[in-house]
Amino acid sequence: MPQKPKAVALISGGLDSLLAARVALDQGVHVEGINFYTGFCVEGHTHAIRKQDRARPKRNNALWSAEQLGIKLHIVDIIEEYKDVVINPKHGYGANLNPCLDCKIFMVDKAREWIEEKGFDFIITGEVIGQRPMSQRKDTMPVIARDSGAGDRLVRPLCARNLPATLPETLGWLDRDKLYGFNGRSRKPQMALAEKFGFEDYAQPAGGCCFLTDKQYSVKLSDLWATRGTREYDLDDIMLLKVGRHLRPRPNFKVIVGREEGENRFLEGYRKRFVHMIPTSHTGPLVLLDGEVSADDIELAARLTARFSQGRDAEQVTIEVKQPGGDARSLDVVPLTADEIPAGWYI
């Protein structure tokens, strides 16, 4: 018996990639999934940091998709290489800091490297023409195929009939008549196909698959870049943007205030990197100071910390201030009043 053709499917955890992989599986293709972790991905678990969310069952949607399909899923850490995509997108950003077109090209390129290394034949994505304004347009589809180097080894089973025939179609591995011709923003064809396959309870992320499409998140990332004077970032930087309240009282530093126990515990993991403070006379948050701070800045941050503690109405709150090296001292401060915290401090 001839060997089955082998394909890797980009699995985001959303419905479209789940359907695309299933369409190829149904045509007798051996499919394995690949999922790229950029550091910005929206995970069901991102909120698991927060204690109140700990009890809720969570799942990784990409793994869930793989289980539904009965295929292997390879999760690949691309945090380092992805920085260049975020910092210098050749095709620019979408509505926020989402470099969707460059991101797609990059991921398909990584998948191309993967199939070449593993001896697989082609790549599947769940893209649909017209579904997303930046990366899924009729004119961007060939750009992704070309710039990734995948060429006609890139198949989009959900809209293949609106595109030129790909290698797997011309070689007869995939029957073009059994692929689809979805087009436009409507989700109805996908939902109907999901029903046909018996998929229920699939994830329906609003907006996009990562935090870069989120306005608030993008504002925080822009602030980080602007105040540092460089767009370089590391994983801790972008993780911390997902946690706590961020306020910038002065240009040279910002504070990250834990909103509840789970966040405080998460922020504790960063004590070796930042000056940090915690109220000792009253219950209150752990606060990290990001930036070069003077004694005056520390005093202001301590008063702010006191404001977010149970002692906000007390005459005085004691705050323990610790240097990243461990040196600690106590400060007695008067909490800031609500009026003393301008809305503009909030990032």
Next chain:
Amino acid sequence: MSTTVVDARNLLCPLPVIRTQDAVVKLQPGDAVQVLCTDPGVVYDIPAWCRVHGHEVCDINEQEYEIAISIRVGESGS
């Protein structure tokens, strides 16, 4: 037989899964792996990852803030 320990403490999902996967690639069927984690999401993700790759989860030991998951590598490798 020795156990490979993967220290994924203070990492958020899916990094513990990725670290586990990277360790398992280098091992043989039957080998033992213990993953130490702090993100509660791992109790869903690591078993799910094991199921799709055919590895066996032997034990999940959940303390208040630390979780240890013991795995036996399955036949298909990674």
